[in-house]
Amino acid sequence: MEKELILEIKDLVVRFETADGVVHAVNGLDLKIEKGRSIGLVGETGAGKTTTALSMLRLVPDPPGVVECEKLELSGRDVLSMSVSELEEVRGKDISMIFQDPMTALNPVFTVGEQIAESIQIHEKVSSQEAEKRAKEMLELVGIPGERAGEYPHQFSGGMKQRVVIAIALACHPKLLIADEPTTALDVTIQAQVLDLMRRLKEQYETSLIMITHDLGIVAEICDDVAVMYAGKIIEIGTLRDIFNKAKHPYTEGLFNSIPNIHDRKAKLTPIQGLMPDPTNLPEGCAFEPRCPYACEGCKKEQALLQISDTHFVRCSRYLEEGFHIERKEKE
């Protein structure tokens, strides 16, 4: 039986129309997330991950941002046709987001308790005392003593601020949580704590999760599925096992190859050659073609998403050829 769909996106296009030209941030993205599942959205800086997330909340700054989409549904409700007040209801309640930089994500002039309670008061018609009490509980939940609710963001360390941001995002038990590189600004020990916390909360509330990151380690830690993004498109999507053990796309291969090998520390790092294409001027066919060691004439044409298995899809036309495979060995 198919599980309840929390999010369904079809053909999402986001571009920024600036004075220096049109930046094509997201170019036809499809995504489905079931209840309780977590998906890792992986890709380099500038691949369009954050923009994708913001467009789910309809928070892409407009102007200059233009969002076009065939379908954007949040548990069956059409987000695109929502009025402003409906959107305000959905934000923070059905879908919430943890932002990348905890240093700037909190308002410096309000106490952390107020900032958590605000979310609760907007979405659940409770008294301010009740909201305050719930805010303290949320703080305890993320491992901060409730008495500290009356303190201001500058009185907290980076890791604690990020936990406050998480507490805000989880305050109303959203159905879908988007975490935008939640650990990038944190040091490694704190990273582990935050990930552990998110995993526990996800299980506790059966929240669906989109984990935006460029850290494959985090993906392996917390995600069920993985989508690899490149130049505003998903170029490979599958279960964690599909992607980690049977990666198909040359770009995914490149990502894995560029991870330093702990067993052979003298080995030279093998980065992906070249740079991301200029988003104001994307190539017509596969956007990875200029950097791809397997590129051929056929790659200069529009690429379709090919099905490899029930769960595994790749956007590379070379798999239409009999016997094509990338060099990375399949594990298992």
Place this chain on the structure above:
Amino acid sequence: MTRYIVRRLLLMIPVLICVTFVVYFLMDLAPGDVISQLAPADATPQQIEMLREEYGLNGTIIERYGRYLWRLLHGDMGTSFFLKRPVFSVFLERLPNTLMLAFASILVAILISLPLGIAAATHHRSWLDGFSVVLSMLSVSMPAFWLGLLLIFIFSLHWKIFPSGGSEGLKYLILPALTLGTEQAGNLTRITRSSMLDVIHQDYLRTARAKGVSEKKVIRHHALRNALIPIITVLGSTLGNAFGGAVAIETVFAWNGIGRLTVMAINNRDMTLATGCIFMFTLMLNMTLLVVDIAYAYVDPRVKARYSK
């Protein structure tokens, strides 16, 4: 915090003494003499000398200033030569008028500049933004007395809606408050706009929006509160200007405040009254600035933390 306030209050003492020193000496350097105005035309040199002694104006300037300062330190601001009444009571009598004008003009300035500045920032680069920039430039560069005369011309002479001068009631307050308020609105609009523009792209506003906070509340609650520090700074100095800058406006509108009193005192070489008035102006301005500094702490918890260290 208390320690900080006490320190600031103590620091005011040398400032105030310096001000009395400068004013007293400048008044002494100015040509003309209060005695020659007070003495009858046919007074003998002996009579003039007696008058001098009577008013405490005998001896060298150092002696005179010393006597003045000594009395001032004992809380006695002296007696006005011309009005023949204690300076402090004359000052108190005029104070309500000046305060009324100052606060009314600040109110006008806030009512114009806060909405305009916020709207300009939220509609950055729109016609509204351009309008606010032009308006604040106009208001800053237009001399207040000229604007006052213009308003008198339009509203008193032409339309006869408001009286052109006097200080008998609310009706008399409107034109001077409008003049002074409009002049101050320029600076305040500029600051409101630029500090809102600084805040408006901050990440924490996106966090607020992602929580489901309405756009109106994002701007008025989350953004404005953060933009308030520079606005309060300018507001404080604006209030200071309203005390001191009212001198020209009070004269134009014949408004019986301290500004007009000071001008009169200077014209009559009324040493004690002029020095006393300017002394009190300085005190008020310093107190305002102190209040502004304390207000920071209530607006921004980070400032408060710094005070308590």
